Amino acid sequence: MFVSQLETPALIVDLDVLERNQTRAMDLLRPLGVALRPHYKSHKCTAIAHMQLAGGAKGITCAKLSEAEDLIQSGVEDVLIANQVVEPAKLMRLGYLAGCCRLSVCVDTLENIRALESAAAAFGTTIHCLVEYEVGMRRCGVATPQEALALAEAVLAAPHLSFLGIQAYAGQLSHAEDFARRSREAARIEGRLRELLAFLHENGVDVPEVSGASTGTVELRGADTAYTEVQAGTYLFMDAAYDRVGVGFEHSLFLLSTVVSADAEHVVCDAGLKTIGVDQGNPVFADFPAASVNMSEEHCVAHCANRCAAGDKLRLIPGHCCTTVNLFDAIYFVRDGRVVDRVPVTSRGKSR
Amino acid sequence: MFVSQLETPALIVDLDVLERNQTRAMDLLRPLGVALRPHYKSHKCTAIAHMQLAGGAKGITCAKLSEAEDLIQSGVEDVLIANQVVEPAKLMRLGYLAGCCRLSVCVDTLENIRALESAAAAFGTTIHCLVEYEVGMRRCGVATPQEALALAEAVLAAPHLSFLGIQAYAGQLSHAEDFARRSREAARIEGRLRELLAFLHENGVDVPEVSGASTGTVELRGADTAYTEVQAGTYLFMDAAYDRVGVGFEHSLFLLSTVVSADAEHVVCDAGLKTIGVDQGNPVFADFPAASVNMSEEHCVAHCANRCAAGDKLRLIPGHCCTTVNLFDAIYFVRDGRVVDRVPVTSRGKSR
Known part of the structure; x- marks a missing residue:
């Protein structure tokens, strides 16, 4: 797919x-x-x-x-x-x-x-x-x-x-x-x-x-x-926090999100504090990296002039990859826009 | 137990x-x-x-x-x-x-x-x-x-x-x-x-x-x-963020943590960003609420003059209960210091 x-x-x-x-x-x-x-x-x-x-x-x-x-x-x-x-x-x-x-x-x-x-x-x-x-x-x-x-x-x-x-x-x-x-x-x-x-x-x-x-x-x-x-x-994986440090690795990890509401000024996506760790800062939208972002529990709002419609899929670069991965049961592996595997986050939530 | x-x-x-x-x-x-x-x-x-x-x-x-x-x-x-x-x-x-x-x-x-x-x-x-x-x-x-x-x-x-x-x-x-x-x-x-x-x-x-x-x-x-x-x-449940709002409910939810290192100035516990949501502020130690707290991924450091030893158990009040519960597979129910049940966090991580 x-x-x-x-x-x-x-x-x-x-x-x-x-x-x-x-x-x-x-x-x-x-x-x-x-x-x-x-x-x-x-x-x-x-x-x-x-x-x-x-x-x-x-x-x-x-x-x-x-x-x-x-x-x-x-x-x-x-x-x-x-x-x-x-x-x-x-x-x-x-x-x-x-x-x-x-x-x-x-x-x-x-x-x-x-x-x-x-x-x-x-x-x-x-x-x-x-x-x-x-x-x-x-x-x-x-x-x-x-x-x-x-x-x-x-x-x-x-x-x-x-x-x-x-x-x-x-x-x-x-x-x-x-x-x-x-x-x-x-x-x-x-x-x-x-x-x-x-x-x-x-x-x-x-x-x-x-x-x-x-x-x-x-x-x-x-x-x-x-x-x-x-x-x-x-x-x-790299993340937005390490981008600011400038360590020269590329982003391989993204959070794929769906637009649930949009107008000319802002885009509301279905990814919030329960899917992205914000302890090292908010996520960055891969398609409009300069947009300011507000987070709530299940929503992520980007203030941007870009036009998106409800149902569009957008990629977010997590602020902190480690606390983001810990929120998921599985990661999808992709190449060239296609899903090639789904691997379990074996130790999600293993904090003992 | x-x-x-x-x-x-x-x-x-x-x-x-x-x-x-x-x-x-x-x-x-x-x-x-x-x-x-x-x-x-x-x-x-x-x-x-x-x-x-x-x-x-x-x-x-x-x-x-x-x-x-x-x-x-x-x-x-x-x-x-x-x-x-x-x-x-x-x-x-x-x-x-x-x-x-x-x-x-x-x-x-x-x-x-x-x-x-x-x-x-x-x-x-x-x-x-x-x-x-x-x-x-x-x-x-x-x-x-x-x-x-x-x-x-x-x-x-x-x-x-x-x-x-x-x-x-x-x-x-x-x-x-x-x-x-x-x-x-x-x-x-x-x-x-x-x-x-x-x-x-x-x-x-x-x-x-x-x-x-x-x-x-x-x-x-x-x-x-x-x-x-x-x-x-x-x-x-109540949490530390709603404490500041003053809504008059009591804390029923706590994160139990073990001291892994301690000296006269600070206490290091085994609970960090992967076990406590900090999007509405850091957790508060129930036993020394005035102590300032630093968080890292797997550690929580409280700067306090209290003396604890490695192995002691301490209770933390999460800053935000909703994003904290989402990090766990189960909650222990307790009464009078005894565990009376272990219930699954049925929808942990269910963000779709």
Whole structure:
């Protein structure tokens, strides 16, 4: 069927563009010797994760245990949960899953390291740990080399844990629109990471991996970067928020919407706050990008002089792809205006 | 099990509070002779819709055809889709469903009235129509009595349509925090509606129903209101945005979250943009309502001097209940700190 025949609101992905974005990300990182471990949170589709792995990704990053479960049960063999897991029932599941693939998780307290060791011991498995280092987000992670050393040593001393290295995610930089500032801050963080690595090395701790970065900082890693792998997610789909950052990937993800009402001044579409994440700004109409947009729960109103009629189909570029995909059960794959597949958003709503 | 044993993030509803809110809404409207037709968009649970009907609601309002399908298939016998349905495949489904219950829909163009007539004729059913009147939202609807008359006459002339009356939703007022302004504007809209009804009456058109209003305006309807039914939704759950409006209902809906990291200055919880709608502002921590809150995709950081430890469970009041519920597959019903049921969010993600 033609894309224009889909009932709306519908989430569509242009596969030709998606493939170009994957190739571009690999082309950027390969000369630096840096691996791509794409973040599952942007698409939550195991089908797309396997496309990324086939396209050169080393493994998959995710945010939650429930996402890791979906990935592992789809056959992904190298999964990083770039987050802390603290609830007892979740720790037990983590201990079990560590026997099903190479499973890594972030840690930032001694208590959590002890709990992970118990969980892995209960199943006779090994959980790989990244010590989370706080690099400006003020969220999770420890802020001093001394604290990081204490955690790394605790992981090294735990028989069922493996010390994998450092997680350092500078989320505050991802959407910095001033390139000079982003570049300067990224360099400062690289400096902090090099100091940390030197300190750990002096104290007898080798650091195999440094994981972090995002679509907004993937281009900034020079040949001397401390990072060994990049957790970019949005690069594959792109969204209106990253457009403003200017990262050079193309839009492959669109929300197809139907005009339900229109006059000479404005167009009312059937896509609202329940189908588009607006936490990073409103969507942009692909056909009239300069039009101001108002959102309500089930409607999107574009103030534009263009003339549309009720029943017309329009494409919207979501402000934030990650929170948009999470609102849908399925994505339609399209090429040349035709629907070629419908893949489930496997982990939609998996926030545990 | 105890509520504190639920894995998080989890959406919980205090049934005692929910029942008080339902009683209060009925107590406000009954003396005015105004019916309650609660909006399904706030909870998207057929189980809760049936509780509202048992508690005195006349029928259910919803926003989309896919929501109406869920309601009708759960046995609700009076359903209003407070929106336009324009896509051909949806019109056909609407024509069929009109034979399964008393089904109403809004119209604002002659083309749509013709399409609805065809769809109902195809199945030999009757679709009830409300002519949508624009009362300040600048979204759908016609803005003059003359246009409304033309539409009403077209509905009256269509053999398979029934003219039910007027839909007039003043969404711009719902969250107006200045009571005097809200009251004044509501009175102005009532005036416009009375003029419209007089004009239609002069032209031989009787208007059985005037449907609209919301949780934010439910209190403002005086004994002389033009409205015959109120489409309030949030009254049942309440949220932080309606707190600021001061509408006098209690919070029955909370997001239960686990602390994943904490120090003396801030608390990091496992609930983020993918579990709480922030389109009407950030959530509020029930235990420290004054704390400023930062959100990211999977984390919520509260800056507070309170001391919590990783693993503690905290309750958050969503900024907007409607877009929050839409992120979950299920809601846990609780009484006195114990889980008493788990009901599916039947129409989560049903935006078509």
